[in-house]
Amino acid sequence: MRYVSATQLARLLTIEPAARPYYRALADGVRTLVMDGRLPVRIRLPAERHLAETLKVSRTTVTAAYDLLRRRGYLQSRQGSGSWTALPDPATTADNPWLGTDQDGLIQLQAAAPPAPTALREAMEQALEDLPRYGMGIGYDPMGLPMLRERIASAYTARGLATRAEQIVVTTGSQHAIQLLTGLLVGRGDAVIVESPTYPHAIDAARRAGARMVPVGISHEGWQEDLLVCAMRQSASRLAYLMPDFQNPTGALMDDATRAAVVAAARRVDTLLLVDETWSELALDEVPRTAPMGSFDTDSRVISIGSASKLWWGGLRIGWIRATAALARRLALFRAAVDIASPVMEQLAVARLFDRLEETRAERRRTLRASRDALVSGLREHLPEWTFAVPRGGGTLWVRLGERDGATPLAEAAACHGVRLVPGPWFGVEGTLEGYLRLPYTQPPQVLQDALVRIRAARDHGPAGASRPPEPLIAMV
Missing domain, CATH: 3.40.640.10 (Type I PLP-dependent aspartate aminotransferase-like (Major domain))
Known part of the structure; x- marks a missing residue:
């Protein structure tokens, strides 16, 4: 099996010195490398002790980061064989964006699901x-x-x-x-x-x-x-x-x-x-x-x-x-x-x-069109560097992010700012589409406007200064 040394991995990682907690920032950094393709799947990672020495952090910090990656499905380990990178099973990972309900206090943009009609x-x-x-x-x-x-x-x-x-x-x-x-x-x-x-x-x-x-x-x-x-x-x-x-x-x-x-x-x-x-x-x-x-x-x-x-x-x-x-x-x-x-x-x-049928179709057309237009205008105001085409139907925008943006870390940061998102790789095979984000317009216009302000803050400032939401427990498709 191929392997990456502690020195090589440290060189690939970009972690802000002030990032807290550091173990989560380390785990997010490794996950981003996997999703971007810069760290291949099934490549063995350095031992916890060696990486801790190279990064000049405690071994406990690296152990916590590896544990988090394992829970999320981005790392597999076997006694005597070390740990190697992996891609998660989307149906079972702990950070599945479809897990959780509106009771967790987040604006739900992970599902393109409109409310019931009159x-x-x-x-x-x-x-x-x-x-x-x-x-x-x-x-x-x-x-x-x-x-x-x-x-x-x-x-x-x-x-x-x-x-x-x-x-x-x-x-x-x-x-x-x-x-x-x-x-x-x-x-x-x-x-x-x-x-x-x-x-x-x-x-x-x-x-x-x-x-x-x-x-x-x-x-x-x-x-x-x-x-x-x-x-x-x-x-x-x-x-x-x-x-x-x-x-x-x-x-x-x-x-x-x-x-x-x-x-x-x-x-x-x-x-x-x-x-x-x-x-x-x-x-x-x-x-x-x-x-x-x-x-x-x-x-x-x-x-x-x-x-x-x-x-x-x-x-x-x-x-x-x-x-x-x-x-x-x-x-x-x-x-x-x-x-x-x-x-x-x-x-x-x-x-x-x-x-x-005709009655409910007309109601959906009226409400979804208003929400779509609000989302489009809000994106152009708050995130003008993101690009997309305005669809003539359906319920979602497929948005291309800026060159320096990654969908997976953005979704992680957005959760800390009160918005649950689905990053682009969930819509592809084998971890592609990291430069894209799906944004549904099935929520009311005012909710979408609030969500965009939060997403902009997450993009600009990351998770710092925001409380992390509880781990979701209940599946929602």
Whole structure:
């Protein structure tokens, strides 16, 4: 195994002399070197005693820094073999930005999750009225309630993709849908195409299935068709996970010509397309009308997933899969080992919300547009050196930081100033995208304005002078 000496590591580290506590600054310095690629993964670090002597600090300080790196997943150790650098499993690390709740006192910018619309209360009341006639049964329907599946199928048909209720499987959110599909369709060692950047939990699901990740870079300008097609052909990919509608986090919208070309290429190389349409209903400006990718499908290789979380509310935990009727039945059988079925009350509520689709879409467009505009103007005022494109829909800005800024240390400092952020590397494969930050505009304008003032302070002054928040304990997706 390669190793780095204490002298070499000390030369790479940049730690302010006044940084306190020093062990945390040391751990942050090593983590930044790993995330920037200046310190390779699986390179052995110097012994604690040697590094302490070189840095002229106590061995206890270095031990505490190594312990913190181990807890965060950036260091692995074995008795007799020393310690070496690593990349964390995003689902389990202690500094996972999705851990924690609004009770920890931080402004929550780690999740692009809007609050519930005004229609939710009435929809829940109607669902409660509907519930007694469902209470006569056992309450488990692995496919989902027929009432809801019919509403979802009708929505696809209205968008130009003829769909029957038996092609729909209701899931416990879109993340559950991704987990089911990767678990059923992806084998260990299979190549899976992912956009870079992309939705982090899709990466998690593919990794758990043992997939070989094949990232394809995109930007706010969208997809390079030839790069995507070449990646599918050269990797012989089993599946490609794509988000063509206001992609998370870039906000890009794929045009119909690219959709048709990608589906045609997938047909030639025998790749399944998992198309995430979670943001498809949330155009904020006038945009060219696009067809669902499934409308270009002629051999049943496009599988679509959707969710109630962005248009309505994440607390409902309802998503869905559109596939062939045969695959839908296989998925219903496969999920029996996971959760059997989704909650009846929430399914009834979402069915009622589909009846008010236009109303809630207009409300979301109004509130998200106001928040997006506030975030854009605030960034230009407080952080003018950061660059971004204004998306025409969705719920996030993908921001390129200044040359001297790093997303990971900024997120650490921002937490000390009362804002929880998600750094760019969480949206990539193998620690890339350190120069980017995702900023959702799903919070009210005044909250975003306050957050930007705090982020500017964190960028300018670091964590010094601010109290560190408690370690988060409760998972939030």
